[in-house]
Amino acid sequence: MLICSWWKGETIHMNLNDIEIGAVTRRFKDMVAVDNVSMEVAKGALFGLLGPNGAGKSTLTKMLCGMINPTSGTIKVGGYNIQDNPMKVKELLGVVPQDIVLYDYMNARENLAFFGKLYGLSGGKLKSRIEELLKFTQLDEKTVKRHISTYSGGMKRRVNIAAALLHEPQVMLLDEPTAGLDPGNRLALWEIIQTLHKEGKTIVLTTHMMDEAEELSDQVAIMDKGKIIALGSPRQLIKKVKMENTITVVPNKITPKLLEAVKTVSGVKRSYKAYDEAEKIETIKIITETAEDILPEVVSCISSVGTKILSVQLSRVTLEDVFILLTGRRLVEEEEQL
Amino acid sequence: MRLKRTIRQVFAIAKTDFLGIMRNKTAIFFTLLFPLFFLIIIGFTFGTQGTGETSSIQVGTVNLDGNMIDVNGTISQNSTIGDIFVQVLKEANFTVHEYDVYGDKDANSTAAYDISRGEIKIAVVLPVNFTETLSFQYTDSVGMPIPTRACLDLYTDPSDPTGSVIAQQSVLGFISGFIKSYQETAISQLPENLQDYAEVVADPITFSTSEADVSGRRLRWIDYMVPGILGLVLLWSGLNHASVSIATERTKGTFQRMVIAPVSPITVLAGKLVSSLAIVYISAIIMLASGLLLFQVTLYWNIPVIILAVFLGALSAIGIGLIISSIAKNEEAANSIAILISVPLQFFIGAFFPLDIMPKPAQIFGEALPFTKLVYAMQDIMTKNLPFEAIMPEIIYLTISGVILFVVGIIAYRLSLKRL
Numbered sequence: 005m006l007i008c009s010w011w012k013g014e015t016i017h018m019n020l021n022d023i024e025i026g027a028v029t030r031r032f033k034d035m036v037a038v039d040n041v042s043m044e045v046a047k048g049a050l051f052g053l054l055g056p057n058g059a060g061k062s063t064l065t066k067m068l069c070g071m072i073n074p075t076s077g078t079i080k081v082g083g084y085n086i087q088d089n090p091m092k093v094k095e096l097l098g099v100v101p102q103d104i105v106l107y108d109y110m111n112a113r114e115n116l117a118f119f120g121k122l123y124g125l126s127g128g129k130l131k132s133r134i135e136e137l138l139k140f141t142q143l144d145e146k147t148v149k150r151h152i153s154t155y156s157g158g159m160k161r162r163v164n165i166a167a168a169l170l171h172e173p174q175v176m177l178l179d180e181p182t183a184g185l186d187p188g189n190r191l192a193l194w195e196i197i198q199t200l201h202k203e204g205k206t207i208v209l210t211t212h213m214m215d216e217a218e219e220l221s222d223q224v225a226i227m228d229k230g231k232i233i234a235l236g237s238p239r240q241l242i243k244k245v246k247m248e249n250t251i252t253v254v255p256n257k258i259t260p261k262l263l264e265a266v267k268t269v270s271g272v273k274r275s276y277k278a279y280d281e282a283e284k285i286e287t288i289k290i291i292t293e294t295a296e297d298i299l300p301e302v303v304s305c306i307s308s309v310g311t312k313i314l315s316v317q318l319s320r321v322t323l324e325d326v327f328i329l330l331t332g333r334r335l336v337e338e339e340e341q342l
Numbered sequence: 343m344r345l346k347r348t349i350r351q352v353f354a355i356a357k358t359d360f361l362g363i364m365r366n367k368t369a370i371f372f373t374l375l376f377p378l379f380f381l382i383i384i385g386f387t388f389g390t391q392g393t394g395e396t397s398s399i400q401v402g403t404v405n406l407d408g409n410m411i412d413v414n415g416t417i418s419q420n421s422t423i424g425d426i427f428v429q430v431l432k433e434a435n436f437t438v439h440e441y442d443v444y445g446d447k448d449a450n451s452t453a454a455y456d457i458s459r460g461e462i463k464i465a466v467v468l469p470v471n472f473t474e475t476l477s478f479q480y481t482d483s484v485g486m487p488i489p490t491r492a493c494l495d496l497y498t499d500p501s502d503p504t505g506s507v508i509a510q511q512s513v514l515g516f517i518s519g520f521i522k523s524y525q526e527t528a529i530s531q532l533p534e535n536l537q538d539y540a541e542v543v544a545d546p547i548t549f550s551t552s553e554a555d556v557s558g559r560r561l562r563w564i565d566y567m568v569p570g571i572l573g574l575v576l577l578w579s580g581l582n583h584a585s586v587s588i589a590t591e592r593t594k595g596t597f598q599r600m601v602i603a604p605v606s607p608i609t610v611l612a613g614k615l616v617s618s619l620a621i622v623y624i625s626a627i628i629m630l631a632s633g634l635l636l637f638q639v640t641l642y643w644n645i646p647v648i649i650l651a652v653f654l655g656a657l658s659a660i661g662i663g664l665i666i667s668s669i670a671k672n673e674e675a676a677n678s679i680a681i682l683i684s685v686p687l688q689f690f691i692g693a694f695f696p697l698d699i700m701p702k703p704a705q706i707f708g709e710a711l712p713f714t715k716l717v718y719a720m721q722d723i724m725t726k727n728l729p730f731e732a733i734m735p736e737i738i739y740l741t742i743s744g745v746i747l748f749v750v751g752i753i754a755y756r757l758s759l760k761r762l
Contacts, residue, residue, distance in 0.1 A: 069602040070601075070602060071598065071601055071602055072760070091606075092604075094602060094604040095604045097602070099599070099602050101595055101598065101599060105594065105595040105596055105598070105599045106596070107358060107361075107362070107596060109362055110361060114361075117354075118354055118357075118358050119599070119603070121350055121354035122354065122355075122600060122605050123603055124347045124351075124604065126350060151365075167599075
């Protein structure tokens, strides 16, 4: 926190972080759901909170939005302690629940009007905000007038987000926003999240999808059994895993000249001919730290020696590998078991 | 500014809650119209009692009086008094079905057959010598009349004890009147000096019954039932709605969304209270208007007292509803608990059936219910036109129970917030 002296002698508190969580623990009888968690989310950051079910993400999110109190520790949002100033914190927050939480017997406009009034909006300001957000939902006027129960999943999801944006919150909490969506709607929602991020909002995204966290987040915290087991940017976390990326190329023929040429590509640590038992084909394996970066050069190199590429497969280290490294378990398997 | 914002939030929550009922046909029926359904069914079935109506009583007569019979060695065929009996029975407004024989339950067009099928509730069989006995035609060898009684046979439907008792009591009442009339005629034919004695011997004790003047007009059961229906309104519109409303929002997650907004839990509760009260009052207006239109009841309208009493009763109902919604895990559970409580309770609040006919423990239980007190208060105000002072005990009881139950409801509601 910076303390700046104003020329009149007044002091204002400028906070570089929108969220500060200090040694927060939450117990439910004998069970510790969140265990001594500390972290900070910088202003304007897109922060991914990652972990399997039961890791403590939901409990931490509920404490962040004031639904439950921590057993110990402090939570500050926008510089305000949530236990001392719960109403102020709630005004700063826009929460998008995982489920569609709308009144299905009301239309989109009525729903937005209701949630707007809860946040103290009224009159012309409420009306103009509703119209802005109806544009954001991309619903036509005919659809807007229909009850929510008649909307498609994607439409409901967009109105669900719009309801959290009515009061122009500084910080947004998105709880598993893409859960249950098809790939098309999932990508559309990613775009919305990225747009909100570009607008300068601080976003906390809880998810159990590693690719989502990796694709969208600046910073990621991986939670397991109530604790944060890893914290940093996706790239930093991936680097912690001493694993290498592999490019697997299937050419129409493998010649010594081709193997030599591949080795000359900058960034290639080593390359060799391999045999894929499953597909019964010969391949070239290229080991590198930066698979995505050198891929265009590898392709052009292979083409330059007159070889056709039949297929290319890129396997890289992901946050999933980070989770496996830290816990010895696969996150996806845990989800399936649950 | 803050107050204005809170008031806006309260009314936004109330309006949303209210729309939830108004846009759901099932909810409209169970919350607003179910008491009306009860009022119509029970009102049309029992409501007109107290007016002395007998036209609904189906009586069968088997008049054997016109059949031939041997009297003093001579064949007689006289049906004069039997015919008069049947004619007067018809004029007494009973619905009379005439049969030639009593018969048996399998023989078509007989009285027994129609009783077995519920077509008539009672059959009166007049004996073959009905006229002969009542006109003293049996004489001894010297021509002196032999006192002989006429015996009527009454058959009732055992499969409908209530209907049969009502029919039997009504027919016995008619027979009593017929006997009285016969006695007067017979005594008038005695020598004058014996007539007074004979009248006393025939009718040694006289009595009269009449309804006490409680309202300045003659009352029917429905006159008590319509104001009493307000007790039922509290159970169905107040208790049920309050139980299900918050539980439904909690199940759907909208309650959580309200809690994470800058809205205090008490503001949410106030919004729910406003909508519950609106629903109670709308339901009350529907019930009273239906009573006026369907049963032409005449009620006295002390509006401020009615509004106050209903409000106090509603506090109890909503308090119980809050307790139910707090302990129920979801909407279905809340609905089941509310029905489990309100369905039996509606028979103990004195709205349809007087508590006096119930066993003592049931009477004590019913008297302890705040809804019963509301029923009594409304009947006193709207039917008997008693002043406010007369219902003060009920108002005090409603206030105390309303405050206690509502406070307990708020505590339960606050505790339930920890389960979100």
